[in-house]
Amino acid sequence: MGKASRRKGKDPKAPRDPSTLPAPFVGRPFEGLPAETEWVAMREIVPAATATIRYTVDGSSAQATVATVLPMAWPALHRDTGEVLIALQAGGGSGDASRDLAQALLAAADLAEGEPLTTAPRATAGSPRLQDLLDADQPFEADLHEGFDFWVAGADLDAEGQASLERANEAAAPTRRLAGATSAYWCRIGDRTYVRWVLPHDEDKATDALARLHAADHSRLGDGRLLGAFRASGLLVPVWEVDAGTDPAALDEPMTALAAAFGEALESSAPLTPDERRARNGIVSRQVTLR
Numbered sequence: 517m518g519k520a521s522r523r524k525g526k527d528p529k530a531p532r533d534p535s536t537l538p539a540p541f542v543g544r545p546f547e548g549l550p551a552e553t554e555w556v557a558m559r560e561i562v563p564a565a566t567a568t569i570r571y572t573v574d575g576s577s578a579q580a581t582v583a584t585v586l587p588m589a590w591p592a593l594h595r596d597t598g599e600v601l602i603a604l605q606a607g608g609g610s611g612d613a614s615r616d617l618a619q620a621l622l623a624a625a626d627l628a629e630g631e632p633l634t635t636a637p638r639a640t641a642g643s644p645r646l647q648d649l650l651d652a653d654q655p656f657e658a659d660l661h662e663g664f665d666f667w668v669a670g671a672d673l674d675a676e677g678q679a680s681l682e683r684a685n686e687a688a689a690p691t692r693r694l695a696g697a698t699s700a701y702w703c704r705i706g707d708r709t710y711v712r713w714v715l716p717h718d719e720d721k722a723t724d725a726l727a728r729l730h731a732a733d734h735s736r737l738g739d740g741r742l743l744g745a746f747r748a749s750g751l752l753v754p755v756w757e758v759d760a761g762t763d764p765a766a767l768d769e770p771m772t773a774l775a776a777a778f779g780e781a782l783e784s785s786a787p788l789t790p791d792e793r794r795a796r797n798g799i800v801s802r803q804v805t806l807r
Contacts, residue, residue: 546614547750553716554699555656559604560749561714563584563691565583565584565658567581571649592623610638612645618646622644663685694768695768698716700712700771701713708757709758709759712755721782722752723796725782726752737771739758740759742756744798
């Protein structure tokens with residue numbers, strides 16, 4: 517029998533077990549979850565916040581708390597009250613933050629009450645994602661905190677623990693939500709003040725719309741100027757610098773007007789003009805990516 521005949525008769529290679537394969541990279545890990553922009557904001561730009569989620573495993577439903585960060589950079593914690601917390605800003609190297617967080621959630625739920633999850637199990641191609649576990653109809657919105665007192669939930673701390681909490685609170689940049697647009701946040705970093713707005717749209721279309729506004733000199737937020745934009749978890753986040761003395765509430769009306777103008781620019785299907793292309797190139801050249 518010739519080699520060609522032997523190859524034809526050979527059994528096809530059996531598919532590999534997904535649990536033995538690395539998790540594939542996902543550029544928009546929170547796509548498909550309710551309020552994708554809030555997930556991205558909590559992971560990338562909000563220092564201290566929590567939100568409530570409901571999830572289902574093997575037909576049983578439970579509730580957990582999503583936090584920006586937890587003490588000691590723990591990925592998750594099973595409190596002695598029974599509450600399960602997972603940290604959105606904890607490290608995870610699988611290339612899919614959704615799988616990493618789902619792994620932390622499931623592992624923390626299996627811990628004894630009062631135990632932290634110090635290291636999350638590594639996600640694989642067979643691991644569930646948050647999209648597989650969470651209730652799709654549950655609203656999701658970050659509840660902002662002044663600091664990290666939610667870590668202790670009213671527990672008494674010794675002097676060392678209190679000092680550690682105070683240091684963490686001092687490091688948290690003051691942050692406020694703006695009412696004029698979804699997932700728009702004012703923050704003060706040092707002596708400068710910024711507004712960062714997480715956009716839910718396709719990155720290229722959002723960049724085009726921002727370029728149209730900038731070329732028409734309509735990209736200002738009140739008196740604040742557009743500095744540029746960065747990419748976070750697959751979404752575009754424009755950044756404005758505003759006067760440090762501006763009260764966040766005073767930016768709600770300008771933010772509403774800017775969001776309306778951005779929506780109109782987003783609807784345009786006309787090719788970019790030369791001025792708009794130059795504005796787009798300037799925005800893109802200053803972009804960085806946060807994953």
